[in-house]
Amino acid sequence: MDQNKIPQATAKRLPLYYRFLNNLNQQGKRRVSSKELSEAVKVDSATIRRDFSYFGALGKKGYGYNVEYLLGFFRSTLDQHEVTEVALIGAGNLGTAFLKYSFLKNNNIRITKAFDADASKVGKDIDGVPIYHVDDIEKELDNIRVVILTVPASEAEEIAERLVKEGVNGILNFTPARITVPSHVRVHHIDLAVELQSLVYFLKHYPLEVE
Amino acid sequence: MDQNKIPQATAKRLPLYYRFLNNLNQQGKRRVSSKELSEAVKVDSATIRRDFSYFGALGKKGYGYNVEYLLGFFRSTLDQHEVTEVALIGAGNLGTAFLKYSFLKNNNIRITKAFDADASKVGKDIDGVPIYHVDDIEKELDNIRVVILTVPASEAEEIAERLVKEGVNGILNFTPARITVPSHVRVHHIDLAVELQSLVYFLKHYPLEVE
DNA sequence: AAAAAGTCGTGATATTTTTCACAAATTAAT
DNA sequence: ATTAATTTGTGAAAAATATCACGACTTTTT
Ligand SMILES: NC(=O)c1ccc[n+]([C@@H]2O[C@H](COP(=O)([O-])OP(=O)(O)OC[C@H]3O[C@@H](n4cnc5c(N)ncnc54)[C@H](O)[C@@H]3O)[C@@H](O)[C@H]2O)c1
Ligand SMILES: NC(=O)c1ccc[n+]([C@@H]2O[C@H](COP(=O)([O-])OP(=O)(O)OC[C@H]3O[C@@H](n4cnc5c(N)ncnc54)[C@H](O)[C@@H]3O)[C@@H](O)[C@H]2O)c1
Numbered sequence: 001m002d003q004n005k006i007p008q009a010t011a012k013r014l015p016l017y018y019r020f021l022n023n024l025n026q027q028g029k030r031r032v033s034s035k036e037l038s039e040a041v042k043v044d045s046a047t048i049r050r051d052f053s054y055f056g057a058l059g060k061k062g063y064g065y066n067v068e069y070l071l072g073f074f075r076s077t078l079d080q081h082e083v084t085e086v087a088l089i090g091a092g093n094l095g096t097a098f099l100k101y102s103f104l105k106n107n108n109i110r111i112t113k114a115f116d117a118d119a120s121k122v123g124k125d126i127d128g129v130p131i132y133h134v135d136d137i138e139k140e141l142d143n144i145r146v147v148i149l150t151v152p153a154s155e156a157e158e159i160a161e162r163l164v165k166e167g168v169n170g171i172l173n174f175t176p177a178r179i180t181v182p183s184h185v186r187v188h189h190i191d192l193a194v195e196l197q198s199l200v201y202f203l204k205h206y207p208l209e210v211e
Numbered sequence: 212m213d214q215n216k217i218p219q220a221t222a223k224r225l226p227l228y229y230r231f232l233n234n235l236n237q238q239g240k241r242r243v244s245s246k247e248l249s250e251a252v253k254v255d256s257a258t259i260r261r262d263f264s265y266f267g268a269l270g271k272k273g274y275g276y277n278v279e280y281l282l283g284f285f286r287s288t289l290d291q292h293e294v295t296e297v298a299l300i301g302a303g304n305l306g307t308a309f310l311k312y313s314f315l316k317n318n319n320i321r322i323t324k325a326f327d328a329d330a331s332k333v334g335k336d337i338d339g340v341p342i343y344h345v346d347d348i349e350k351e352l353d354n355i356r357v358v359i360l361t362v363p364a365s366e367a368e369e370i371a372e373r374l375v376k377e378g379v380n381g382i383l384n385f386t387p388a389r390i391t392v393p394s395h396v397r398v399h400h401i402d403l404a405v406e407l408q409s410l411v412y413f414l415k416h417y418p419l420e421v422e
Numbered sequence: 423a424a425a426a427a428g429t430c431g432t433g434a435t436a437t438t439t440t441t442c443a444c445a446a447a448t449t450a451a452t
Numbered sequence: 453a454t455t456a457a458t459t460t461g462t463g464a465a466a467a468a469t470a471t472c473a474c475g476a477c478t479t480t481t482t
Pocket of ligand 1: 089090091092093094095115116117118134150151152153155159174175176191192193308309310311312
């Protein structure tokens, strides 16, 4: 809760910057300008400079930014030095894809437990992540605070309520259901059907710029 | 290109409204107020009324909105009367989850073709969607204009260029790569790692309102 | 028939986000 | 050394988005 003056729009871009800085660092690049970064992440360079400026003067005029320094700065700002443990509820098609993906590569996040209602899945594991029965949420969730929700929409509300009771305060919700939670809980929706639909809408109704 | 004055933020919410209206209609509800809708979709009621107002006066003072009428209106606005065909490139973990999901339920969108580089997948089908070899994009894409991209990040740029050459003008990009496309092509990024990371960031750095 | 309650549509205002544009500082070139 | 080229950080302006608040009209209640 140190810097609560950082705009939400900025906060959402930080992980993106971090990833690209990581790439640059691995490529052995020592310095980078907001212009170069802009081309890579497709964000206006003035916006990038503004974003960085909320954290102080991180660059040097006429030079740009030192990759290693900036990376280090964001690593601690984004708490990348410690692993964040996350649980997943609903190891179906989408959930399984997430379980097989390693968020550890660039982000220090690991899905450590999965829960499902399907007895035939319980007790097994997917890529090393054990699957528990959903009835055991209360017993097994421990102090995990962030959850990925990939259950059928009809189950979302009830599961969310149970999660909140267990102390979860962040939910990444992939179901189409808009869940109701207390105000201290943060829910981010990723609604794939809406994304697809709105892309189609934009294509049909917005004038396409031809360069 | 009829109504290009509709704000992007509004356009992104339309599919959401549409889905909830569909639900209401199936439940047999005849009328709905912006307040009710607001509670369901978690968007301020004034914002909803403003959004609707871009399309004219769709409601009635003191009454609200007629569900069937509104639904019909959005159906045609969102081109839900015709099926939009979409292709998917990269039938891996994430791609397979999408192939198994039916976007037809609420949205009139269907993934009709998939492409992959893995010879062992080519020729098969997943839930009725045939998988072609990625080398046959030029031969098989036909006049599909919208593509879901779920290949490894390293392949994204090259594939995107080929797609654009074939006339694709909408790409839903799930890879972490920020692809470069001509300005007449629209790319929507869904960056799951960034979403997860930024949720974690918010939780750690933003004051949690306790109601 | 009158009063009360409900609800839209929207001008006005507030908030958030993006972009412009330039002085100041630094580096690179001559 | 001087000059030219870069590039930051940021005030100011613009653009986009969200919200307030109320007149006008409709429905419901008494
Ligand atoms: N797959 C996609 O491409 C896609 C696209 C858009 C939205 N979604 C949404 O994502 C969610 C998951 O989709 P999916 O395709 O993986 O579905 P799925 O049916 O494959 O998976 C759902 C999983 O949840 C489990 N489950 C059911 N009830 C449960 C409960 N009460 N507690 C815990 N687990 C429970 C099921 O056993 C199953 O494993 C759905 O809400 C769906 O609408 C998926
Ligand atoms: N699975 C996740 O949870 C997740 C999370 C975040 C991001 N992503 C991103 O989504 C993308 C797909 O992830 P995934 O987990 O499904 O990976 P995956 O490896 O399971 O699937 C990739 C698929 O693409 C195919 N492929 C490889 N090269 C190709 C080419 N040139 N043309 C066509 N197909 C090709 C592979 O054969 C494979 O089937 C990746 O870019 C990944 O970074 C995935």
